[in-house]
Amino acid sequence: MYTDDELVMISALQHYVFCKRQCALIHIEQAWAENRLTAEGRILHDRVDQPKTENRRELRTATAVRIRSTRLGLTGVMDMLEFHRVEQQQDAEGRKVAIRLAHTSGLWVPFPVEYKRGKPKEHRADEVQLCAQAMCLEEMLGVSIDQGALFYGQTRRRMEVLFDNDLRNYTQQTADAIHKLLACGETPAAVYSPKCKSCSLLEICQPQTLDGHSAQQWVDAQMKGALK
Secondary structure, eight states: OOOGGGOEETHHHHHHHHOHHHHHHHHTSOOOOOOHHHHHHHHHHGGGSSOEEEEOSSEEEEEEEEEEETTTTEEEEEEEEEEEEESOSBOTTSOBOOBOOTTSOSEEEEEEEEEESSOOOSSSHHHHHHHHHHHHHHHHHTOOOOEEEEEETTTTEEEEEEOOHHHHHHHHHHHHHHHHHHHHTOOOOOOOOGGGGGOTTHHHHOHHHHTTSOHHHHHHHHHHHHTO
């Protein structure tokens, strides 16, 4: 179990899966810069960044929901949490999957939804972030959550995500790795790849200049050259 002071933002998982160095620059060195892609993502999130609820007969929704997990050591604000009405509190395996909500009757299944710009990606960073949200909710609500959805701004479609054992294990391993990274306090060396072109930290990171080397190695090399 982690203490409140040790909790890490859930968004760090998405950063870590995309690039370990990006994660360290943001969460260790507190570096940030915005480009067109991050600006588009911010605009997409504006519609779900303010806490509000909406009630329908078979669906309840809440935006900007604060969540946390002391087991994973994570905290954050999820874009949207849906509750779908069901008839049974347990599934066929006897697991509790539904809860009762205040000021309403019936049983409701939690269903996390994360908003993303662009389209589905080859890596699983978005899926890991969504799974982490589900695992936080499971701890908070005492239920099992089998699936959620990613909504992509470019395709204007939802992609359902199943929280199977492989994804859960990957999410747990990523959370563990981030805590180790932050504990050591060292930013990984830069390694240039095509995905660097879309990173808002490109100018800060300097992956083509520092490819395979640490910032300190680059500084030492520059000083050595200046003294010749």
